[in-house]
Amino acid sequence: MKRLFRSEDGFVLIFSILVLPIFFGFVLLIIDVGRGNNAHADLQASADAIALAGARELDGGVTSIPRAKEAMGKVVNSVSMLGINTDTEIRLTYEDTPGNEFFVAFLTDIPPDDATLIDQDWISATSTNDGTAAQFIYVRAQSRNLESFSFNPVTYLREEVPIAVYAVAKTVSAACKIPPIYICNPFEYDSDGEYVGDQLQARYDAGDLHGRMLRLHMSGNQTESPGNFSFLQVDGSSGASAISDMFAGASNPTCYDAGLVTTAPGAKTSIGAAINTRFDMYAGNYSNSSGYVPRPALNVRKGALPDLSGNTNNPNFDDCVASGNNTAVLGDDHVWDIDAGRFNDNETDDFSYGFPDNLAMSAPNEGLPGGAIGANDQWDIYTYFEKNYWTAGSIPRPGTTEYDNVSPGQPHPKNVLSSNTGRLPSRYDVYLAELENGWYNIGRAEGDPSVAGMTGEIGSPACGASMNPQRTPDTSPTADDRRLIVGALIDCKSQSGEGGGINNYVVNSYVAMFLTRPVYSYAPSVDPTIDIEIVDVTGSGSNGTLDTFIRNESILVR
Secondary structure: OHHHHHOOOOHHHHHHHHHHHHHHHHHHHHHHHHHHHHHHHHHHHHHHHHHHHHHOOOOOOOOHHHHHHHHHHOOEEEEEOOOOOOOOEEEEEOOOOOOOOEEEEEEOOOOOOOOOOOOHHHHHHHEOOOOOOOOEEEEEEOOOOEEEEEEOOOOOOEEEEOOOEEEEEEEEEEEEOOOOEEEEOOOOEOOOOOEOHHHHHHHHHOOOOOOOOEEEEEOOOOOOOOOEEEEEOOOOOOOHHHHHHHHHOOOOOOEEEOOEEEEEOOOOOOHHHHHHHHHOEEOHHHOOOOOOOOOOOOOOOOOEEOEEEOOOOOOEEEOOEEOOOOEOEEOOOOOEEOOOOEEOOOOOOOOOOOOOOEOOEEOOOOOOEOEEEEOOOOEOHHHHHHHHHOOOOOOOOOOOHHHHOOOOOOOOHHHHOOOOOOOOOOHHHHHHHHHHHOHHHOOOOOOOOOOOOOOOOOOOOOHHHHHOHHHOOOOOOOOOOOOEEEEEEEOOOOOHHHOOOOOEEEEEEEEEEEEOOOOEOOOOOOOOEEEEEEEEEOOOOOOOOOOOOEEEEEEEOO
16 A cells, blocks of 8 residues: 555656646637737727728818718728637628717817826817817727637636727828918908808808909018918928929929918019919010920910000900010909999900909908908809900890800800809809810900901910920810919918917918919009919818818827
8 A cells, every 4th residue: 555655657647637627728718818819909900990081081171070980981890709609700880879899989189198098088078079170080999798718717607808999090181282372361250350260161161152252462561361371481492483483383392281381471572473374474584485484274364455566457466465565464344443442443445354353342351451352252254254255246145035045055154053053153163164165265356446356365375385385285184273273271360479470370271272363463553462262172072173282191199
């Protein structure tokens, strides 16, 4: 018996049998840890994808949250290894319903320190349903619990382990390849002096900016006011010549942040000549072929009577508006004089008619004299068509039944209506119709009766092509529209505390501006203005004209 107890034969086998359950327990635990890590990675990838998809729509628009939810609903992911016998792969799709695998909150802010947890108290304090205020998207992902292979050593039962992850994302945007210009928001205040600048997106979405002419006045030494425009800092050369070239169409090496821009002091008066090259007007540094050679737009109708040279009985019309002796005359029949309260301040028929002001023009609220804005979208589209396209007596005049029933092939306001609502077309609508139908190549026959053979203004450019072949308009489908420029829109009055000189201004939005007329002084002692229609705004309701210039990227911040 003593020998039996002293014998060590078979000890390893017995020991192995005793520790085998523990060994298998560790093996199962290691498997569960691996399964948990795999499920955690799947969930994290899903949460990241959902957050990035939603954040891309957070552009400050009034409909950004519904658009974000729609985008998130299109993302399909999966999580594996949560179950033992079933549910080896579970499809995960976001739905805005209780109990969904994804809990989503739109936040106005997140803690500055990454170590600070975004808990329920923070979510409750910063959550918003206002698309214009949503800056971040918080996504928490949790599917069914992980069913473990291993057993609880106390209860001898399998455990279910919850696995959850979260992600936070936002959108970062930049405007590139644009002129270094910002304009002061003309819709910053209402008539009672109340700030309404945050309603710009909603007002654009509702069509309140449609067809309203803006005259942007260069700001002086005083603080910028609604209706002013000024300049942004540029990378590299900031000399007057380089800046002017950027307004003429040369590439700007600077990309501007969607949220904050740095301004540049000074009054760069030479930009007028640069912008006017887009209208086939070459003066100053652009009157010869040296240096940067800008192209004109394809349609440059601007209300300019071509210069008459040679024998008046056999006129030779020079459509170029350039420096020197061959300078065409820009008319004022289409410009509203606020002080005089009338069109055609010189009270003579200039026999040219560009896009006119609105029938009611006024200085923007708290604006600078010289700046002006249309009170509504009413402008004299009928006179524009009559002066530019209709031969006297060839078709009925406005106000007649025959006029309303004019052939669709004839240039006619009813053929360029913005939509079936019957809304009056904007000038940009008419401009696009002119391009689409080739109407800009038509010259009006109702010219100055004192000059035999007068054919009036034709919208196709002649000056740029004649001066240098490089200035010939690009007619390819990918050609940029030379009558469109993009700039930052700033709530200048609200940020007037920044003072003069170089400032950092918060950007309200970026806008696409249709150049309705050249930069020109239409009356004695009146400063030149940049006259535009706002045809697109970043954010809700964007019609795509800004897509070439605005880069939007969603990034994970948590």
